Amino acid sequence: MDKQAVRQTLDQLAAFLVVKGEKASRVRAMQHAARSELLATGRSSALDELREQVPPGLAEMLRIPGLGAAKVRQIHELLAIESLAELEAAAGDGRLAALPRFGAKTAENVRRGIAHLRQASTLRLFHHAQDEVDAVRRALAGLEGAGVLRVEIAGAVRRRCEVIGALDLVAVHEGQAAREALVRRLGEAPGVTEIAGREGSVTLRFASGTVVEVLLTTPERFGLDWIRATGSPTHVAALETRARALGVSLSAAFPDEPSLYRALGLAWVPPELREANGELEAAAGAGDRLPRLVEPGDLRGFLHCHSNYSDGTVTIADWAAACRAAGYEWVGITDHSKSAAYAGGLATEDVAQQHDEIDAVNARVSGIRVLKGVEADILADGTLDYGPDVLDRFDFVIGSIHSRFGMSEAEMTRRVLAAMDDPHLAILGHPTGRLLLQREPYAIDLEQVLAKAAARGIAVEVNADPHRLDLDWRMVRRARELGVTLSIGADAHSTSGMTNVAVGLGIARKGWLEPDGVLNTRDADAFLAFARARLVATG
Numbered sequence: 184m185d186k187q188a189v190r191q192t193l194d195q196l197a198a199f200l201v202v203k204g205e206k207a208s209r210v211r212a213m214q215h216a217a218r219s220e221l222l223a224t225g226r227s228s229a230l231d232e233l234r235e236q237v238p239p240g241l242a243e244m245l246r247i248p249g250l251g252a253a254k255v256r257q258i259h260e261l262l263a264i265e266s267l268a269e270l271e272a273a274a275g276d277g278r279l280a281a282l283p284r285f286g287a288k289t290a291e292n293v294r295r296g297i298a299h300l301r302q303a304s305t306l307r308l309f310h311h312a313q314d315e316v317d318a319v320r321r322a323l324a325g326l327e328g329a330g331v332l333r334v335e336i337a338g339a340v341r342r343r344c345e346v347i348g349a350l351d352l353v354a355v356h357e358g359q360a361a362r363e364a365l366v367r368r369l370g371e372a373p374g375v376t377e378i379a380g381r382e383g384s385v386t387l388r389f390a391s392g393t394v395v396e397v398l399l400t401t402p403e404r405f406g407l408d409w410i411r412a413t414g415s416p417t418h419v420a421a422l423e424t425r426a427r428a429l430g431v432s433l434s435a436a437f438p439d440e441p442s443l444y445r446a447l448g449l450a451w452v453p454p455e456l457r458e459a460n461g462e463l464e465a466a467a468g469a470g471d472r473l474p475r476l477v478e479p480g481d482l483r484g485f486l487h488c489h490s491n492y493s494d495g496t497v498t499i500a501d502w503a504a505a506c507r508a509a510g511y512e513w514v515g516i517t518d519h520s521k522s523a524a525y526a527g528g529l530a531t532e533d534v535a536q537q538h539d540e541i542d543a544v545n546a547r548v549s550g551i552r553v554l555k556g557v558e559a560d561i562l563a564d565g566t567l568d569y570g571p572d573v574l575d576r577f578d579f580v581i582g583s584i585h586s587r588f589g590m591s592e593a594e595m596t597r598r599v600l601a602a603m604d605d606p607h608l609a610i611l612g613h614p615t616g617r618l619l620l621q622r623e624p625y626a627i628d629l630e631q632v633l634a635k636a637a638a639r640g641i642a643v644e645v646n647a648d649p650h651r652l653d654l655d656w657r658m659v660r661r662a663r664e665l666g667v668t669l670s671i672g673a674d675a676h677s678t679s680g681m682t683n684v685a686v687g688l689g690i691a692r693k694g695w696l697e698p699d700g701v702l703n704t705r706d707a708d709a710f711l712a713f714a715r716a717r718l719v720a721t722g
């Protein structure tokens with residue numbers, strides 16, 4: 184690691200510590216310790232662990248020019264804001280300006296800073312991209328007098344990619360004359376600061392920093408153009424090759440996507456699968472080799488959430504109410520375990536109290552069943568951090584790695600394989616530890632881990648936190664080939680985190696998952712039977 188990289192890493196370490204409320208003397212001491220570690224190994228275990236503790240949305244706020252860690256801490260404490268979207272809203276509606284030592288000027292700078300971030304970063308996380316492009320879609324669909332018939336999201340957002348470069352929309356209008364009027368109205372749309380047009384497509388730049396490519400099309404060409412704007416480029420190229428081979432002219436009318444796929448002898452391919460990964464072969468003929476992808480309505484259980492017994496903000500009763508309202512049959516509460524001091528993990532002596540509370544909620548509330556889970560730390564030697572007697576008291580156990588990310592691949596693989604020997608382990612949580620655009624996955628031989636998961640009947644998580652989306656969708660498909668059952672884990676720390684599930688579901692679909700491959704499509708009894716199968720077998 185060169186000097187400048189060390190400097191930047193130490194700055195980041197300091198910022199995280201300030202956000203956590205550490206004193207200046209402690210910040211200096213931690214920086215001092217980290218410096219020698221960085222020079223020796225190029226990695227700081229303190230920073231790795233801080234990334235587990237600081238909500239990722241706050242880490243994103245730290246990148247806003249001129250905001251600084253002390254202010255981020257203030258925003259989090261006083262407004263309970265944990266995401267860029269919430270911050271942008273607060274900067275717009277006066278809440279930010281009203282904070283002590285903030286004022287209108289700071290609020291305005293925050294808005295500009297977020298805009299700057301959007302312009303400067305070519306890549307953003309799925310949920311940010313979806314929010315941005317959907318706001319533009321709604322604005323364009325509502326443009327009066329513009330002759331817009333329909334506006335649809337396309338591009339990598341529609342394909343549910345985990346990280347998004349460009350934002351794409353398709354706008355449908357009547358005939359060529361209507362197009363000129365539409366382009367004029369787009370230029371005058373609220374917030375648009377710049378419009379650059381090419382034939383058939385315009386680039387809109389907004390004051391918010393958002394840049395969106397809008398493909399303009401007519402009803403007759405909509406099917407083809409939506410496919411083209413959705414991509415991937417390799418999927419589209421394969422369709423074009425097929426059209427040439429079959430002598431199908433793509434200048435014919437294709438008013439919707441199925442009509443084009445049909446002309447090519449294919450079933451309609453769900454956008455998540457359009458990655459040139461065998462989907463055309465599966466769609467050929469009757470298309471019956473395409474998966475019946477898992478859908479929101481298939482999920483019966485809400486898994487992996489933190490309550491106020493660890494670093495969540497929600498009570499057990501509130502989780503039960505929120506999950507029932509969202510239509511789930513059961514919810515698996517999984518607070519952090521005792522060694523997770525960073526996240527206020529559940530001390531052994533508090534387990535009984537939490538379980539009494541869950542029993543009381545189950546007795547009082549109908550229409551939802553609360554399960555006693557835990558997210559136990561997998562320690563460096565591969566043991567889970569509660570003993571078997573404590574683990575026995577839980578309905579199910581997720582095991583996750585939250586420390587010592589810098590191990591060699593051989594050590595890390597051995598660590599996780601050892602954890603899988605514990606018959607309590609039902610689900611391997613966020614199996615690579617990646618934080619998208621922030622932290623690389625740790626070194627681990629996933630093939631070995633997945634093979635063992637299949638052999639032992641341990642589920643592997645698709646962690647639905649949009650900052651993680653771990654297991655990666657490419658490996659989700661591989662896991663399924665190996666016979667692994669996957670679970671979709673919200674990893675929610677507040678009820679607003681329930682929206683994670685939709686993002687994780689996109690990744691599950693992108694990994695070709697069908698309902699029977701997803702653990703939380705089962706009812707509570709079947710889920711518990713899966714989770715406790717090895718305990719029953721070993722007596």
Ligand SMILES: [Zn+2]
Pocket residue numbers: 558583585612613
């Ligand atoms: Zn975790």
Ligand SMILES: [Zn+2]
Pocket residue numbers: 487489558674
């Ligand atoms: Zn968690």
